[in-house]
Amino acid sequence: MVKLTEEMKNDFAKMKIFPFATASKSGEPNVIPIGMCKLQEDGETIWITDNYFLKTRKNLDENPRGALYVWGPDIEGCYQIKGDIEIKTEGEDYEKMYKEVKAKSDKFPAKALVVMKITEVYECKAFAEPGKRLL
Amino acid sequence: MVKLTEEMKNDFAKMKIFPFATASKSGEPNVIPIGMCKLQEDGETIWITDNYFLKTRKNLDENPRGALYVWGPDIEGCYQIKGDIEIKTEGEDYEKMYKEVKAKSDKFPAKALVVMKITEVYECKAFAEPGKRLL
Numbered sequence: 124m125v126k127l128t129e130e131m132k133n134d135f136a137k138m139k140i141f142p143f144a145t146a147s148k149s150g151e152p153n154v155i156p157i158g159m160c161k162l163q164e165d166g167e168t169i170w171i172t173d174n175y176f177l178k179t180r181k182n183l184d185e186n187p188r189g190a191l192y193v194w195g196p197d198i199e200g201c202y203q204i205k206g207d208i209e210i211k212t213e214g215e216d217y218e219k220m221y222k223e224v225k226a227k228s229d230k231f232p233a234k235a236l237v238v239m240k241i242t243e244v245y246e247c248k249a250f251a252e253p254g255k256r257l258l
Numbered sequence: 259m260v261k262l263t264e265e266m267k268n269d270f271a272k273m274k275i276f277p278f279a280t281a282s283k284s285g286e287p288n289v290i291p292i293g294m295c296k297l298q299e300d301g302e303t304i305w306i307t308d309n310y311f312l313k314t315r316k317n318l319d320e321n322p323r324g325a326l327y328v329w330g331p332d333i334e335g336c337y338q339i340k341g342d343i344e345i346k347t348e349g350e351d352y353e354k355m356y357k358e359v360k361a362k363s364d365k366f367p368a369k370a371l372v373v374m375k376i377t378e379v380y381e382c383k384a385f386a387e388p389g390k391r392l393l
Contacts, residue, residue, distance in 0.1 A: 142277030142327070144289035152317075152325045154279035154289050155338065155382050177389025178380075182287075190287045192277070203290065230385070245313075247290050250365070254312025 125241045125258045126166040127204075134198045135162045143171065144190040145182035153178045159224065159231075160191070169206065170216075171237035172224055180235070183208050189239050192247055201248035202257065206239040260376045260393045261301040262339075269333045270297045278306065279325040280317035288313045294359065294366075295326070304341065305351075306372035307359055315370070318343050324374050327382055336383035337392065341374040 127135065144154040159172035171189075173180055183189070187208040194201040211217040217236045224233040244258035262270065279289040294307035306324075308315055318324070322343040329336040346352040352371045359368040379393035 142279075142289050142291075144277075144279040144281075144287040144325075146279075146281035146285045146287040148285050150281045150283050150285045150321045150323070152279040152281040152287055152323055152340075153338075154277050154325045154327055155388075156277075156327060156329055156336070158384075175384055175388040186285045188285070188287055190279075190289045192289055192291060194291055201291070203288075205287075249293075249310055253290075253310040 124167045125244060127162065127241065127244065127258070130200065131193070131202055131244065132162060132166060134193050134200050134202065137198055138193055138195065141191045141193070143179065145179050145188070146186055147182050148185045151182075153182055155179055157191075167241050169204075169239040169241065170220060171239060172220060172231070172233055173210075173235040173237055174224075174231050174233060176234070176237075180210075183210060183237065189237070194247065201246070201251075203245040203247045204241055205243045205245075206241045209238045209240075211236040211238060259302045260379060262297065262376065262379065262393070265335065266328070266337055266379065267297060267301060269328050269335050269337065272333055273328055273330065276326045276328070278314065280314050280323070281321055282317050283320045286317075288317055290314055292326075302376050304339075304374040304376065305355060306374060307355060307366070307368055308345075308370040308372055309359075309366050309368060311369070311372075315345075318345060318372065324372070329382065336381070336386075338380040338382045339376055340378045340380075341376045344373045344375075346371040346373060
């Protein structure tokens with residue numbers, strides 16, 4: 124696993140919406156905006172709430188890999204993060220996420236907890252060395 | 259092919275940065291922010307400039323499919339667009355793009371023109387019917 128640096132953690136915390144990409148087993152790419160995406164204290168685990176995933180969930184069930192990037196207004200760096208995915212629909216972690224989401228609003232279904240363990244981080248800033256592996 | 263509606267075209271025109279997803283043939287997802295991404299007048303063709311693509315280009319060479327979404331501040335709808343990709347590094351279309359990009363700044367390499375023919379459009383707004391095919 125790979126831990127984000129302090130600089131990357133700060134950028135991650137400022138993000139409101141992340142583009143989250145998955146692919147089917149046969150290689151059909153998909154990308155959606157996600158709001159509930161939280162870096163855990165270990166700096167190497169991301170919790171994503173599945174409220175409305177359809178193609179994304181199907182992809183993750185058959186091909187448990189995800190990619191997202193950290194970048195936007197007021198964000199210092201531009202990092203692409205890839206990781207291995209585990210889907211949880213019960214257990215302690217799922218219950219914890221479920222309670223937090225329901226506390227925000229009962230309208231969110233919080234169907235599943237998508238746990239992403241970071242495996243790689245890449246540069247994605249133009250004029251730097253985009254595509255270069257950083258971690 | 260699929261033509262965007264007038265409403266979708268208006269939203270598309272307001273976007274500054276698009277999240278652009280691809281996948282390797284073996285299904286490894288990738289997503290990057292792209293700035294030079296322009297809907298053509300036919301409403302069904304998107305021109306993307308490859309300035310710094312690395313994994314994205316490798317993916318497109320072996321698996322010519324792409325996905326992006328239209329959404330953000332001041333954007334009315336939320337649409338996910340998928341399409342078939344053709345890479346052009348010479349010819350009339352490539353030359354046209356190359357000149358336009360170089361006119362902005364000589365620092366952009368404009369390595370290739372990524373032509374995406376839209377094949378599907380999906381809803382991606384929360385509380386609507388996210389994942390539903392619209393076109």
